[in-house]
Amino acid sequence: MLEFFFGYLSLVIIIFSLLVVLSKNAIHSVLYMLVMFFHVAGIYLLLQAEFLAAVQIIVYAGAILVLFLFAIMLLNLREELSAEQLTDGWPASLAVVAGLLLTLMLSLGGFTTTFNGSWSPEKIKEITFTKALGQALYTGYILPFEVASIILLVAIVGAIVLAKRRLN
Amino acid sequence: MPGRYLPTEYLPVAIFIAISIAFGLGALIMGSMVRLRRPYREKLMPYESGIDPVGEPRVRFSIRFYIIAMLFVVFDVEAIFMYPWAIVFDKIGLFALIEMIIFIVILLVGYVYALKKEAFRWE
Protein backbone atom coordinates (compact mmCIF):
# COMPACT_ATOMS: atom_id res chain seq x y z
CA MET A 1 0.00 0.00 0.00
CA LEU A 2 2.77 2.38 0.99
CA GLU A 3 4.72 1.44 -2.14
CA PHE A 4 1.66 2.14 -4.27
CA PHE A 5 1.27 5.66 -2.84
CA PHE A 6 4.97 6.38 -3.18
CA GLY A 7 4.97 5.15 -6.78
CA TYR A 8 1.95 7.24 -7.74
CA LEU A 9 3.30 10.41 -6.07
CA SER A 10 6.80 10.11 -7.49
CA LEU A 11 5.52 9.30 -10.99
CA VAL A 12 3.31 12.40 -11.00
CA ILE A 13 6.10 14.55 -9.52
CA ILE A 14 8.61 13.48 -12.19
CA ILE A 15 6.15 13.81 -15.11
CA PHE A 16 4.95 17.25 -14.02
CA SER A 17 8.49 18.50 -13.32
CA LEU A 18 9.38 17.55 -16.89
CA LEU A 19 6.24 19.31 -18.16
CA VAL A 20 7.19 22.47 -16.22
CA VAL A 21 10.59 22.55 -17.86
CA LEU A 22 9.50 21.52 -21.36
CA SER A 23 6.29 23.50 -21.85
CA LYS A 24 6.38 26.56 -24.09
CA ASN A 25 3.86 28.69 -22.28
CA ALA A 26 4.93 30.09 -18.91
CA ILE A 27 1.37 30.07 -17.54
CA HIS A 28 1.06 26.36 -18.33
CA SER A 29 4.36 25.83 -16.53
CA VAL A 30 3.01 27.53 -13.42
CA LEU A 31 -0.13 25.35 -13.49
CA TYR A 32 1.92 22.15 -13.89
CA MET A 33 4.04 23.36 -10.98
CA LEU A 34 0.87 23.62 -8.87
CA VAL A 35 0.08 19.91 -9.42
CA MET A 36 3.68 19.03 -8.66
CA PHE A 37 3.64 20.99 -5.36
CA PHE A 38 0.51 19.19 -4.21
CA HIS A 39 2.14 15.81 -4.83
CA VAL A 40 5.32 16.89 -3.01
CA ALA A 41 3.02 17.70 -0.08
CA GLY A 42 1.77 14.09 -0.37
CA ILE A 43 5.37 12.86 -0.13
CA TYR A 44 5.79 14.92 3.06
CA LEU A 45 2.66 13.25 4.45
CA LEU A 46 4.19 9.83 3.82
CA LEU A 47 7.27 11.00 5.72
CA GLN A 48 5.12 12.02 8.70
CA ALA A 49 5.76 15.73 8.21
CA GLU A 50 2.15 16.89 7.96
CA PHE A 51 2.90 20.45 9.06
CA LEU A 52 5.45 20.77 6.26
CA ALA A 53 2.83 19.43 3.84
CA ALA A 54 0.49 22.21 4.95
CA VAL A 55 3.27 24.81 4.67
CA GLN A 56 4.11 23.51 1.21
CA ILE A 57 0.53 24.06 0.08
CA ILE A 58 0.00 27.41 1.87
CA VAL A 59 3.32 29.06 1.00
CA TYR A 60 4.34 27.44 -2.27
CA ALA A 61 1.00 26.77 -3.94
CA GLY A 62 -0.90 29.59 -2.27
CA ALA A 63 1.59 32.45 -2.25
CA ILE A 64 4.66 31.92 -4.42
CA LEU A 65 2.76 30.64 -7.46
CA VAL A 66 0.31 33.55 -7.19
CA LEU A 67 3.32 35.85 -7.28
CA PHE A 68 4.55 34.06 -10.41
CA LEU A 69 1.17 34.49 -12.09
CA PHE A 70 1.17 38.20 -11.19
CA ALA A 71 4.66 38.60 -12.64
CA ILE A 72 3.60 36.92 -15.90
CA MET A 73 0.55 39.17 -16.19
CA LEU A 74 2.62 42.26 -15.36
CA LEU A 75 5.22 41.55 -17.98
CA ASN A 76 2.63 41.18 -20.74
CA LEU A 77 5.04 39.21 -22.87
CA ARG A 78 3.75 38.04 -26.16
CA GLU A 79 4.38 34.34 -26.10
CA GLU A 80 6.60 33.65 -29.05
CA LEU A 81 5.56 30.06 -29.37
CA SER A 82 7.47 29.61 -32.58
CA ALA A 83 10.66 31.12 -31.16
CA GLU A 84 13.43 28.87 -29.99
CA GLN A 85 12.70 27.77 -26.40
CA LEU A 86 16.11 26.42 -25.54
CA THR A 87 19.52 28.08 -25.62
CA ASP A 88 22.03 27.12 -28.28
CA GLY A 89 24.10 25.19 -25.79
CA TRP A 90 21.29 22.92 -24.55
CA PRO A 91 22.92 19.61 -25.61
CA ALA A 92 25.90 20.48 -23.40
CA SER A 93 23.65 21.20 -20.43
CA LEU A 94 21.72 17.99 -21.08
CA ALA A 95 25.01 16.08 -21.01
CA VAL A 96 26.04 17.74 -17.74
CA VAL A 97 22.68 17.00 -16.14
CA ALA A 98 22.67 13.39 -17.37
CA GLY A 99 26.15 12.89 -15.92
CA LEU A 100 25.14 14.41 -12.61
CA LEU A 101 21.96 12.33 -12.46
CA LEU A 102 23.84 9.11 -13.24
CA THR A 103 26.41 9.89 -10.54
CA LEU A 104 23.71 10.66 -7.99
CA MET A 105 21.66 7.56 -8.82
CA LEU A 106 24.67 5.23 -8.64
CA SER A 107 26.12 6.74 -5.48
CA LEU A 108 22.80 6.95 -3.63
CA GLY A 109 21.67 3.40 -4.51
CA GLY A 110 21.31 1.32 -1.35
CA PHE A 111 22.16 4.30 0.86
CA THR A 112 21.05 3.70 4.42
CA THR A 113 21.64 5.47 7.67
CA THR A 114 22.43 4.01 11.06
CA PHE A 115 22.04 7.28 12.94
CA ASN A 116 19.20 7.20 15.43
CA GLY A 117 17.98 10.45 16.91
CA SER A 118 15.50 10.87 19.68
CA TRP A 119 12.41 11.55 17.50
CA SER A 120 11.16 8.13 16.48
CA PRO A 121 7.99 7.95 14.34
CA GLU A 122 6.06 6.50 17.28
CA LYS A 123 7.07 9.39 19.52
CA ILE A 124 6.15 11.98 16.86
CA LYS A 125 2.82 10.23 16.33
CA GLU A 126 2.15 10.43 20.03
CA ILE A 127 2.74 14.17 20.48
CA THR A 128 1.97 15.18 16.83
CA PHE A 129 4.48 16.54 14.36
CA THR A 130 3.58 20.22 14.67
CA LYS A 131 4.15 20.19 18.41
CA ALA A 132 7.45 18.35 18.04
CA LEU A 133 8.61 20.82 15.39
CA GLY A 134 7.53 23.81 17.46
CA GLN A 135 9.31 22.51 20.54
CA ALA A 136 12.55 21.93 18.67
CA LEU A 137 12.28 25.16 16.69
CA TYR A 138 11.52 27.56 19.52
CA THR A 139 14.00 26.16 22.00
CA GLY A 140 17.06 25.26 19.93
CA TYR A 141 16.83 27.45 16.84
CA ILE A 142 16.21 30.97 18.13
CA LEU A 143 18.94 32.68 16.13
CA PRO A 144 17.88 31.19 12.74
CA PHE A 145 14.30 32.15 13.61
CA GLU A 146 15.21 35.80 14.21
CA VAL A 147 17.47 35.82 11.13
CA ALA A 148 14.51 34.56 9.10
CA SER A 149 12.57 37.64 10.16
CA ILE A 150 15.44 39.86 8.94
CA ILE A 151 15.42 37.99 5.60
CA LEU A 152 11.69 38.67 5.29
CA LEU A 153 12.32 42.33 6.17
CA VAL A 154 14.91 42.52 3.39
CA ALA A 155 12.36 40.97 1.02
CA ILE A 156 9.76 43.64 1.89
CA VAL A 157 12.18 46.56 1.55
CA GLY A 158 13.91 45.24 -1.58
CA ALA A 159 10.74 44.46 -3.47
CA ILE A 160 9.16 47.83 -2.59
CA VAL A 161 12.29 49.70 -3.71
CA LEU A 162 12.43 47.74 -6.99
CA ALA A 163 8.73 48.03 -7.75
CA LYS A 164 8.30 51.63 -6.60
CA ARG A 165 11.10 52.89 -8.85
CA ARG A 166 9.09 51.53 -11.75
CA LEU A 167 5.97 53.24 -10.49
CA ASN A 168 7.37 56.78 -10.28
CA MET B 1 10.72 2.02 12.47
CA PRO B 2 10.91 4.81 9.91
CA GLY B 3 9.79 4.03 6.39
CA ARG B 4 6.70 2.10 7.46
CA TYR B 5 4.53 5.04 8.45
CA LEU B 6 1.25 5.24 6.54
CA PRO B 7 -0.77 8.40 7.25
CA THR B 8 -4.05 6.57 7.83
CA GLU B 9 -5.68 9.58 9.51
CA TYR B 10 -5.49 11.37 6.16
CA LEU B 11 -7.60 8.73 4.41
CA PRO B 12 -10.74 10.96 4.51
CA VAL B 13 -8.76 13.73 2.79
CA ALA B 14 -7.68 11.31 0.06
CA ILE B 15 -11.27 10.11 -0.39
CA PHE B 16 -12.47 13.72 -0.52
CA ILE B 17 -9.92 14.61 -3.23
CA ALA B 18 -10.79 11.47 -5.22
CA ILE B 19 -14.53 12.20 -5.05
CA SER B 20 -14.08 15.84 -6.06
CA ILE B 21 -11.90 14.93 -9.04
CA ALA B 22 -14.33 12.18 -10.06
CA PHE B 23 -17.28 14.57 -9.73
CA GLY B 24 -15.65 17.29 -11.82
CA LEU B 25 -14.41 14.96 -14.53
CA GLY B 26 -17.63 12.94 -14.48
CA ALA B 27 -19.77 16.03 -15.04
CA LEU B 28 -17.63 17.11 -17.98
CA ILE B 29 -17.57 13.66 -19.56
CA MET B 30 -21.30 13.08 -19.06
CA GLY B 31 -22.05 16.50 -20.52
CA SER B 32 -19.91 15.93 -23.59
CA MET B 33 -21.60 12.57 -24.19
CA VAL B 34 -25.14 13.88 -23.91
CA ARG B 35 -25.08 17.37 -25.46
CA LEU B 36 -25.38 18.28 -29.13
CA ARG B 37 -22.36 19.79 -30.81
CA ARG B 38 -23.17 22.35 -33.51
CA PRO B 39 -20.53 25.07 -33.65
CA TYR B 40 -21.14 28.06 -35.91
CA ARG B 41 -19.65 31.52 -36.15
CA GLU B 42 -22.43 33.47 -34.44
CA LYS B 43 -21.85 31.58 -31.21
CA LEU B 44 -18.39 33.13 -30.93
CA MET B 45 -19.65 36.73 -31.24
CA PRO B 46 -20.15 39.10 -28.26
CA TYR B 47 -23.30 38.48 -26.27
CA GLU B 48 -26.42 40.57 -27.10
CA SER B 49 -24.90 42.76 -29.85
CA GLY B 50 -21.96 43.77 -27.65
CA ILE B 51 -18.97 45.70 -28.95
CA ASP B 52 -16.37 43.71 -30.83
CA PRO B 53 -13.20 43.38 -28.74
CA VAL B 54 -10.29 45.64 -29.72
CA GLY B 55 -6.64 44.94 -29.06
CA GLU B 56 -5.03 42.06 -27.28
CA PRO B 57 -6.72 39.99 -24.60
CA ARG B 58 -3.72 40.26 -22.31
CA VAL B 59 -3.74 43.76 -20.91
CA ARG B 60 -0.85 45.11 -18.91
CA PHE B 61 -1.55 45.05 -15.19
CA SER B 62 -0.62 47.84 -12.81
CA ILE B 63 2.50 47.11 -10.78
CA ARG B 64 0.51 47.88 -7.60
CA PHE B 65 -1.01 44.38 -7.84
CA TYR B 66 2.49 42.99 -7.64
CA ILE B 67 3.39 45.04 -4.55
CA ILE B 68 0.25 43.82 -2.78
CA ALA B 69 0.91 40.19 -3.76
CA MET B 70 4.52 40.45 -2.59
CA LEU B 71 3.50 41.88 0.81
CA PHE B 72 0.94 39.06 1.08
CA VAL B 73 3.67 36.43 0.52
CA VAL B 74 5.93 37.88 3.20
CA PHE B 75 3.21 38.21 5.83
CA ASP B 76 1.90 34.75 4.90
CA VAL B 77 5.28 33.31 5.85
CA GLU B 78 5.19 35.30 9.08
CA ALA B 79 1.81 33.77 9.94
CA ILE B 80 3.19 30.30 9.17
CA PHE B 81 5.93 30.85 11.75
CA MET B 82 3.32 31.75 14.35
CA TYR B 83 1.37 28.52 13.99
CA PRO B 84 3.80 26.04 15.66
CA TRP B 85 4.66 28.79 18.15
CA ALA B 86 1.04 29.05 19.25
CA ILE B 87 0.82 25.27 19.68
CA VAL B 88 3.85 25.00 21.98
CA PHE B 89 3.33 28.35 23.74
CA ASP B 90 2.03 26.80 26.96
CA LYS B 91 5.15 24.61 27.25
CA ILE B 92 7.81 27.27 26.67
CA GLY B 93 6.01 30.26 28.14
CA LEU B 94 7.57 33.69 28.61
CA PHE B 95 10.71 32.88 26.64
CA ALA B 96 8.68 32.06 23.53
CA LEU B 97 6.71 35.28 23.98
CA ILE B 98 9.90 37.39 23.98
CA GLU B 99 11.19 35.51 20.91
CA MET B 100 7.99 36.16 19.01
CA ILE B 101 7.85 39.82 20.06
CA ILE B 102 11.36 40.37 18.63
CA PHE B 103 10.30 38.56 15.43
CA ILE B 104 7.18 40.67 15.03
CA VAL B 105 8.97 43.95 15.83
CA ILE B 106 11.57 43.29 13.13
CA LEU B 107 8.80 42.62 10.60
CA LEU B 108 6.88 45.64 11.86
CA VAL B 109 9.80 47.78 10.70
CA GLY B 110 9.15 46.48 7.19
CA TYR B 111 5.44 47.14 7.57
CA VAL B 112 6.06 50.75 8.66
CA TYR B 113 8.46 51.16 5.73
CA ALA B 114 5.77 49.91 3.32
CA LEU B 115 3.29 52.30 4.93
CA LYS B 116 5.70 55.25 4.66
CA LYS B 117 6.47 54.46 1.02
CA GLU B 118 2.71 54.47 0.37
CA ALA B 119 2.75 50.89 -0.91
CA PHE B 120 -0.86 50.46 0.23
CA ARG B 121 -2.13 53.66 -1.39
CA TRP B 122 -4.23 53.07 -4.47
CA GLU B 123 -4.80 56.29 -6.29
Add this chain to the structure above:
Amino acid sequence: MIPLHWYLWLGSIVFCIGIFGFLAKRNIIIMFLSIELMLNGVNISLVALSHYMQDLRGEILVFFIIAVAAAEAAIGLAIVVSLFRNRTSPHVDEIRELKG
Protein backbone atom coordinates in the same frame (compact mmCIF):
# COMPACT_ATOMS: atom_id res chain seq x y z
CA MET C 1 8.77 -0.61 3.87
CA ILE C 2 10.26 1.96 1.52
CA PRO C 3 14.07 2.16 1.55
CA LEU C 4 15.62 5.57 2.11
CA HIS C 5 17.35 5.72 -1.25
CA TRP C 6 14.03 5.77 -3.15
CA TYR C 7 13.29 9.16 -1.67
CA LEU C 8 16.85 10.33 -2.34
CA TRP C 9 16.51 9.15 -5.95
CA LEU C 10 13.26 11.06 -6.33
CA GLY C 11 14.85 14.19 -4.86
CA SER C 12 17.87 13.97 -7.15
CA ILE C 13 15.69 13.43 -10.25
CA VAL C 14 13.64 16.55 -9.46
CA PHE C 15 16.85 18.47 -8.72
CA CYS C 16 18.41 17.44 -12.04
CA ILE C 17 15.28 18.40 -14.00
CA GLY C 18 15.52 21.80 -12.30
CA ILE C 19 19.17 22.21 -13.27
CA PHE C 20 18.38 21.32 -16.87
CA GLY C 21 15.55 23.87 -16.99
CA PHE C 22 17.74 26.57 -15.50
CA LEU C 23 20.64 25.93 -17.87
CA ALA C 24 18.77 25.29 -21.09
CA LYS C 25 15.63 27.44 -21.14
CA ARG C 26 15.54 30.99 -22.47
CA ASN C 27 12.31 32.05 -20.77
CA ILE C 28 13.11 33.87 -17.52
CA ILE C 29 9.90 32.80 -15.75
CA ILE C 30 10.52 29.12 -16.46
CA MET C 31 14.11 29.53 -15.28
CA PHE C 32 12.76 30.87 -12.02
CA LEU C 33 10.35 27.96 -11.73
CA SER C 34 13.33 25.64 -12.27
CA ILE C 35 15.00 27.14 -9.20
CA GLU C 36 11.88 26.27 -7.22
CA LEU C 37 12.06 22.73 -8.64
CA MET C 38 15.64 22.41 -7.41
CA LEU C 39 14.65 23.63 -3.95
CA ASN C 40 11.83 21.07 -3.88
CA GLY C 41 14.20 18.26 -4.83
CA VAL C 42 16.49 19.20 -1.95
CA ASN C 43 13.52 19.50 0.41
CA ILE C 44 12.33 15.97 -0.42
CA SER C 45 15.80 14.59 0.34
CA LEU C 46 16.07 16.56 3.59
CA VAL C 47 12.67 15.47 4.90
CA ALA C 48 13.41 11.84 3.97
CA LEU C 49 16.80 11.87 5.68
CA SER C 50 15.28 13.55 8.71
CA HIS C 51 12.53 10.93 8.95
CA TYR C 52 14.91 7.98 8.58
CA MET C 53 17.47 9.42 11.01
CA GLN C 54 14.62 10.02 13.50
CA ASP C 55 15.77 13.56 13.97
CA LEU C 56 14.00 16.86 13.44
CA ARG C 57 16.88 18.98 12.18
CA GLY C 58 16.25 18.31 8.49
CA GLU C 59 12.59 19.21 8.79
CA ILE C 60 13.44 22.47 10.58
CA LEU C 61 15.89 23.25 7.78
CA VAL C 62 13.13 22.61 5.21
CA PHE C 63 10.87 25.00 7.11
CA PHE C 64 13.50 27.73 6.85
CA ILE C 65 14.17 26.89 3.20
CA ILE C 66 10.50 27.44 2.38
CA ALA C 67 10.53 30.79 4.22
CA VAL C 68 13.68 31.91 2.40
CA ALA C 69 12.26 30.66 -0.92
CA ALA C 70 9.29 32.98 -0.45
CA ALA C 71 11.61 35.96 0.14
CA GLU C 72 13.76 34.92 -2.80
CA ALA C 73 10.75 34.66 -5.12
CA ALA C 74 9.49 38.11 -4.03
CA ILE C 75 12.83 39.84 -4.66
CA GLY C 76 13.73 37.83 -7.77
CA LEU C 77 10.41 38.42 -9.47
CA ALA C 78 10.63 42.14 -8.61
CA ILE C 79 14.00 42.24 -10.41
CA VAL C 80 12.52 40.31 -13.35
CA VAL C 81 9.56 42.68 -13.56
CA SER C 82 11.74 45.79 -13.51
CA LEU C 83 14.12 44.29 -16.09
CA PHE C 84 11.54 43.03 -18.55
CA ARG C 85 8.76 45.58 -18.08
CA ASN C 86 9.57 47.45 -21.29
CA ARG C 87 10.34 44.43 -23.42
CA THR C 88 8.19 42.13 -25.45
CA SER C 89 10.05 38.85 -25.12
CA PRO C 90 10.88 36.89 -21.96
CA HIS C 91 14.26 35.67 -23.20
CA VAL C 92 17.30 36.17 -21.01
CA ASP C 93 19.85 36.16 -23.80
CA GLU C 94 18.44 39.44 -25.10
CA ILE C 95 19.39 41.28 -21.90
CA ARG C 96 22.70 42.94 -22.64
CA GLU C 97 22.69 46.07 -20.47
CA LEU C 98 23.14 46.20 -16.73
CA LYS C 99 20.57 48.96 -16.33
CA GLY C 100 16.94 47.85 -16.43
